[in-house]
Amino acid sequence: MTSVVKGGALMLALGLAALGCKGAVGGAGPANVSTGGAGATGTSGSGAGVAGGTAGAVGNVTGAAGATTTPPQATCAAGQQGKPAYQMLRRLSESEFNNTLIDAFGADGKSWQNIQFVGDLRQSGSFSTLSSALGVNQAWMAGLIDSTFDRAQSLLAGTPSILVAPCTATVMDATCATAMVKTYGYRLFRRPVTDAEVTDYVGLYNQAVGTLKMSPSDALAGTVAALMQSPNALYIRELGTAAAGGTFKLSGYELASILSYGLTGTAPSKALLDSAGTGALDTATGVASAVQAMVASPQGQQHMKDFFLQWLAYDGAPYAAKDPMTYTFGNDVANAMVTETKTLVETAYQKGNSIADLLTSGLTDTTFTPQQRPAGQGIGLLAQGGLLARLGTPNSSSPTQRGLFVLRQLICKDVPAPPANVPVINPPTGNVTTRQRYETQHAVGSCGACHTHMDDIGFGLENFDGIGVYRTKENGMPIDASGYIADLNHLTFTGPEDLAKKLAAAPEVGQCLAAQMTAYVLGVSVNDGLCIAPAASYAQGGTPLAMSDVLTKIVEPTHLQTRVAP
């Protein structure tokens, strides 16, 4: 195998193509968030994240002439993980941009609620930070220029004032404009503003009051707005300067932005920028210290909570359509399920648990008071009712969706999207099990080539019905929860607990978690994350690392401080 990462995905895709499967492989990545109705009676059962994605912008940028260039994809041979990421410019996401403005100008979040840009829409199968999906088009730009101007006017008129000395409410002259540009440019550009830039922006102010006869207040607001919508504010630069071996070494300021957005979802603090200016981030010790502080900060903690939410999409249960003739599934139950998984995941992270612990935890929780799960009725993440309910159809479980979840989120593998004319799966009849129904329809012909990668994992969770209730029989027939994971050398298992334990012991799962975190933190694809995340971030001596340690390992300076050209 020439490449553990690309090679694995490639081999799978080629194999499927040879067997008659059609469609493009979407990048393995986070689950869809709030996917809504999980599919109606009779859907193919392969919904979540497969057909849900819109033809779209993921991975493509439409250029001036309408032509598109696909983003470069990392490749790495086995044992060569830990590669530097590619040089790139990453536009701030809508959330990151808003956070930046809030931090820079000191306003509380509520006062910013009305700021609206055209907005970023999570594309199916990607984190909100995915650089290749964050572009600028005319509508976005027009919305940005209006909203920044509007917001700057409000800030200047608001309390507390954002004016800096020597500005006052009645003195907003060119000297004042210079001070404002230097002060806020530093925070927004995340580096000192150059003299030439100061000249440009103050010149803009002077034209406003001189040529255009705008009021000093409007002129100053416009100047601040221009800073906000500057490319220097909008893009996280990961370009660096040429260094040995064809690499590019990132500057301290570049690194400050990468770390801050990656670990806290917002701009670097003034203190961090000041620190970067002294060269503190040029050393491994300095980076480690900064990372530790950011990870431990409230923003850092929240940022990781958002990661788990995007990765696992555990909030989907209230949006899952369930047939009331089949299930009693009210919002109270669905919301409690969301709380249960949120608590499980976040507690595991905070307690220093590993992905293996998360998969095999015997705890449950619906009231923030952990309790022991009923013995023999499932363990860990894959026994969470909210996930199981979301990964189902209105009137049955869905081995396909459940298997796909494991495949994409825990193993970082994928299957091609289903063909457009995929046959509809037969509805439950009452005299066969769900497994029999899926086997009859999916395990034949070209369907089976793809579905074996999903269904034969999902069968392991058949002890849980369409809303996650444990069962040993279906329609009077015993549940067969045996299966195998084709993508883990046909690893066999029997039942949900065995599945969870086998996954927990698989090194690929630890590697996948590191890749998912890398994708989220650095704004790259999960496939790229598989190459970038160093092997040291998966496990130590065969034991999976604490998830919090995985995070710090993937931003270790050995590979973080450099970039390579595609």
Add this chain to the structure above:
Amino acid sequence: MNRRKFLTTIGGGATALALSRSIERLTFAAAAPPVKRFITFYVSSGAAASYFWPTTVGPNYDLKVSLAPLAPYQSKMSVIQGLTIGPGSNHRFGMDWCLTIGAKNSFEQTLATNIKADLLNLSVAPLAGGNEMSFVNGVRQPGIYDPAQARAEVLRTVNPGALGTQGANIAAIRQFKSLALGLSQKELDTLSKQVTGLAFESQKVQAHIQAVQQVKMSLDQNPTQSSSSTMSCSMLSTTALDKTKGLVTNGDAVQPNLPLLLDAQIENVVEAFICGQRTMANIQVMHAWGNHVFSWLGFSGAHHQQLSHWVPSEPMGKTAMDFATCHNWMSSRFLTLLQALDVPDPLAPGKTVLDNTCILWTSEVDGGDAHTVQSIPTVLVGSLGGTLKTGQFLKYGDIGGVAPNQNPTMNRSMGDLYATLSNAMGAPTTTSYGTIPSQGIIKELVA
């Protein structure tokens, strides 16, 4: 005109930010605006079939609970049952396909491009996790959900010259924004050189530059005088808009604000249409699977989860009736849109704005219970200047969830409707919209 008040906010706040966003709009502003107008009015989660569809086909059709408030306009409506959007199912599929039928551009975006209209894309009370119906090149186009932002958008094309001193300030701000964009372009040019050799990043910067140039160009072109002396945006109603000040406009806390936000967005569209600033608009009310609670109707169950998923075996049961009651309320608000547009058309003496408009009420699924997309709730209002036949209930297809095109002579798709509407709007038609082969124009809709 006592229903209007002077826009005191011009020159001092968000609504003062008149900015021309697109070249097409400026082209339109300089030319005689087309008389025909179009609105998409989307309501999520389908409908309760038994309370939505009339029983009697033809001109003497009946209105059931869901559409009952629209009785005053029954003669100006067509209710159409049996239009499919494809072989898929569920809300997500429906949101992707309801206006695209699988194409990369949604119908109304294509129409806007073809007739060089500037689409006012508005959203009402989106909750977290929902999706939008409008697409350009496969990318969702979120509607503006803050009514104040929407009003600013409406005012972009106001002719500054017609607004005296305040207009001069608008013009100055417009020029300033152009200068600021010029500075951005200078910075982007520098950035572009720094990413030479990085193909993807370079293209990203080029796309950004193009966007800056497009917005800047629109700012640099001053709209000329309004084409009709009877049309002016110097006075606009802000009655509904004022009531939304300080309200949460999106996110899960938005639910109780839905009525006021809807009224304000309707007002925005009405003002944009009547003052001639727009001829096309989207009003997307809620997102699919949006669990809004219609508490103002006394309900505690969510619109999508508890109401639309009513017990299938009781299609006329209480939950279905509750869901229909939500539609009844929605129809009452829809009625205000019709009434507000039912005023003399300054561009077409003798007709009302409504007469020269077509409003499409649509959704993404048939109903929340089955999640099928074989018979999308479809209501048309307005005749587009007499080119569309109204006052009828049309019923197509093999209603009941059978896959489309099994009975081609009877089945119709939304694509057929889109072809019909395009033709009526004076836009080119194609043999199919999206992936469903077209059966052609729906002749029963042509006057």
